[in-house]
Each structure stands twice: as structure tokens, then as C-alpha cells.
Amino acid sequence: MNRKKADEIHVFPNLPSPTRPVVFNPNNCTGCNKCVNVCIMDILIPNPEKGKPPLVVFPDECWYDACCELHCPETDAIRLNYPLMWKVPWKRKETGEYHWVGERKPLPPNPKPPA
Numbered sequence: 001m002n003r004k005k006a007d008e009i010h011v012f013p014n015l016p017s018p019t020r021p022v023v024f025n026p027n028n029c030t031g032c033n034k035c036v037n038v039c040i041m042d043i044l045i046p047n048p049e050k051g052k053p054p055l056v057v058f059p060d061e062c063w064y065d066a067c068c069e070l071h072c073p074e075t076d077a078i079r080l081n082y083p084l085m086w087k088v089p090w091k092r093k094e095t096g097e098y099h100w101v102g103e104r105k106p107l108p109p110n111p112k113p114p115a
Helices: 033-037 067-071
Strands: 023-024 078-080 089-091 098-100
Touching: 033 067, 067 078
Parallel strands: none
Antiparallel strands: 023 078, 089 098
């Protein structure tokens, strides 16, 4: 009977899907794992290699709440890849600016009353 080491951990992720909610930039990510600690859905686990981006184990469980992105100390290390249905843009007639659901900087409220 072969016994495995007590410190050995095996992770079996969900079956592959087209969903890729969190995209890490390996050039900017330092592997601090703050995103792993704040993720409310526990879709991330620390990478076994020190200094590497965390691993996304359960991508279909992501709520796209951006807590991982907001708590990241590095600039442009994490990007949320919102689903296509959330990427619908709209244009403000007054300013001509384009906006979309899930913007990092939300729009100020529209002072104009509804027509």
C-alpha cells in the first residue's frame, strides 16, 4: 500500500468551460494572494509556485463582484472578463460618452427626469 505525503494536495477543477472570469497579467502579478483571501466565492487558489498568479479553479462560480480586482495592490494585475451579455454599451446623448455595465468607475446619476 502506497501512502502519500501528508502535505500533498490535489485539486480537481470543474470541467473546462468557455468561462474565464478572472484574467491575471503575469508581468504585474506578484503572487501576494490577496485576491485569493478576499474572493467570496472561493474560485481562486494560491499557485504552488511562489510569485506566480493564483489559479482559477471554479470559473463558473464567479459573481463578478470585483473584490479581487479592488483589493489587488498592483496596477493592472487582474482584469475581470465580464460575460458578453454584460458588455452591452450605451451612449449618453448629452455628452456622447459610451458606457457599459460593470465599469470600474460608475456613472454619476442622471439628473434629467424620465420622459
